[in-house]
Amino acid sequence: MLKIYNTLSRNKEIFTPKVEGQVGMYVCGMTVYDYCHVGHARVMVVFDIVARYLRYSGYALTYVRNVTDIDDKIIKRANENGEEFSALTERFINAMHEDERALNVLPPDIEPKATDSMEDMIAMIADLISKDFAYVGANGDVFYAVDNFKNYGALSGKKLEDLQAGERVDIDAAKRNPFDFVLWKQAKADEPFWVSPWGNGRPGWHIECSAMSKSCLGNHFDIHGGGMDLQFPHHENEIAQSEAASGEKFVNVWMHNGFVRINEEKMSKSLGNFFTVREVLKQYRPEVIRFFVLSSHYRSPLNYSDEQLNESASALTRLYTALRELDIAADLVQTTYTERFKEAMDDDFNTAVAVAVLFEMAREMNKIKSTNSEVANQLATELKSLADVLGILQDDPEVFLQAGDVEEGGVAEQEIESLIEQRVAAKTNKDWALADKIRADLKQQGIILEDVATGTSWRRES
RNA sequence: GGCUACUUAGCAAAUCGGUUAUGCAGUGGAUUGCAAAUCCAUCUAGGGCGGUUCGAUUCCGCCAGUAGCCUCCA
Numbered sequence: 001m002l003k004i005y006n007t008l009s010r011n012k013e014i015f016t017p018k019v020e021g022q023v024g025m026y027v028c029g030m031t032v033y034d035y036c037h038v039g040h041a042r043v044m045v046v047f048d049i050v051a052r053y054l055r056y057s058g059y060a061l062t063y064v065r066n067v068t069d070i071d072d073k074i075i076k077r078a079n080e081n082g083e084e085f086s087a088l089t090e091r092f093i094n095a096m097h098e099d100e101r102a103l104n105v106l107p108p109d110i111e112p113k114a115t116d117s118m119e120d121m122i123a124m125i126a127d128l129i130s131k132d133f134a135y136v137g138a139n140g141d142v143f144y145a146v147d148n149f150k151n152y153g154a155l156s157g158k159k160l161e162d163l164q165a166g167e168r169v170d171i172d173a174a175k176r177n178p179f180d181f182v183l184w185k186q187a188k189a190d191e192p193f194w195v196s197p198w199g200n201g202r203p204g205w206h207i208e209c210s211a212m213s214k215s216c217l218g219n220h221f222d223i224h225g226g227g228m229d230l231q232f233p234h235h236e237n238e239i240a241q242s243e244a245a246s247g248e249k250f251v252n253v254w255m256h257n258g259f260v261r262i263n264e265e266k267m268s269k270s271l272g273n274f275f276t277v278r279e280v281l282k283q284y285r286p287e288v289i290r291f292f293v294l295s296s297h298y299r300s301p302l303n304y305s306d307e308q309l310n311e312s313a314s315a316l317t318r319l320y321t322a323l324r325e326l327d328i329a330a331d332l333v334q335t336t337y338t339e340r341f342k343e344a345m346d347d348d349f350n351t352a353v354a355v356a357v358l359f360e361m362a363r364e365m366n367k368i369k370s371t372n373s374e375v376a377n378q379l380a381t382e383l384k385s386l387a388d389v390l391g392i393l394q395d396d397p398e399v400f401l402q403a404g405d406v407e408e409g410g411v412a413e414q415e416i417e418s419l420i421e422q423r424v425a426a427k428t429n430k431d432w433a434l435a436d437k438i439r440a441d442l443k444q445q446g447i448i449l450e451d452v453a454t455g456t457s458w459r460r461e462s
Numbered sequence: 463g464g465c466u467a468c469u470u471a472g473c474a475a476a477u478c479g480g481u482u483a484u485g486c487a488g489u490g491g492a493u494u495g496c497a498a499a500u501c502c503a504u505c506u507a508g509g510g511c512g513g514u515u516c517g518a519u520u521c522c523g524c525c526a527g528u529a530g531c532c533u534c535c536a
Binding site for chain 2: 043
């Protein structure tokens, strides 16, 4: 029985989809004006695993993750670059998809773009005005009237009177309440615009998600996710817009993932303390980053450091080593390990415990590998099928263990094989000095030799 | 100032009112020509002060520290 922590109730709740066997999930995606950093990678990986596990559990899932491809930052960046905003966003959407594929994140079923959803947004804004939840301000912008939505603040646990208006938000004379937020913004000269009943302009950020989720999943759906920082004001505003417009409940379960931190501080664009996914991929393999994300619970903070990434690499090496020399072809037999894995995942997607189960399987495989290869193969098959739910361990073990950068000074495979042959000959002659020298020389170059029953195998140091 | 979380051994990270988490690292042993890998054993825990309880790391309260939100942010 799947339980999910719902930010709205601040409790783990038994998950019951609106329609039995079917799930609609919407996740706030990226604003595409720059490369994805590790924090974005966490969102992609976390909700990829949620999606995989929902499907593994038998739900027919519709997974929607939007792209915000118009907003102030995009316009600013495009102007700085002297290019069309659409050229900029196209480039970064492609880059995002590259990162996604690298991290073995399966694409969402629907990936709506804000700029393709203008009609839906304009219709929703008009609806909100007609229902008196929105008004045209003195400057011509359209604002949402937060005072008219009685549950405003329910998700983030904030009360309007506590929000200390004006302390950090500039009081805008055009607004009735400083917390009213913009739904439609008048275009300045040289800015891209769309035609609307309120003049040429562009939508506010929050209305984009309300409109896109409605058009993809309807007024009321099961799960809405995103980073913790979106809880307020973004998701709060989405609720205000969507529920005011439809008169229905908007979302059953709100899921928010924790931040990636560096030195105990949130990784973010504005602090400038971020690593992009492509930067990190130069140093670590994609699966290492994925494992790093999985190694803690999705709501906990995750500290980014070389130490942690290296540890993730070691852990993966252990799992792949256990799979080495085993056959995956055997029929899948589900043991109590599968039960325990599911139990962990059913408990609010506890990937840390799920991974611990995989390690226990690995230990048992190592133990019986040489005495009972049939059972070992069965376990390997089970392990791999469970790992697939987490999106890891799907490579051939030898490929994973031997992969490396030959271009960056690594030793070529052929050379390694030939040195191994020389060493085998030396061993036969009991020329231990030569055998050890070959092994030591290779170790210097990051190649580890292991003499196993079947001969000598090698791997690159992780 | 308001609100929300978190605080576990050398590091990371879970579970749990009484029973080995798990991984990396350390120590001892098995194995090996020697290693590596692997297996076995093992050392390090639960911020501080109170309370509830036969018993609390686990529940409650207070204190301290850390992070986040209250502006764009995943």
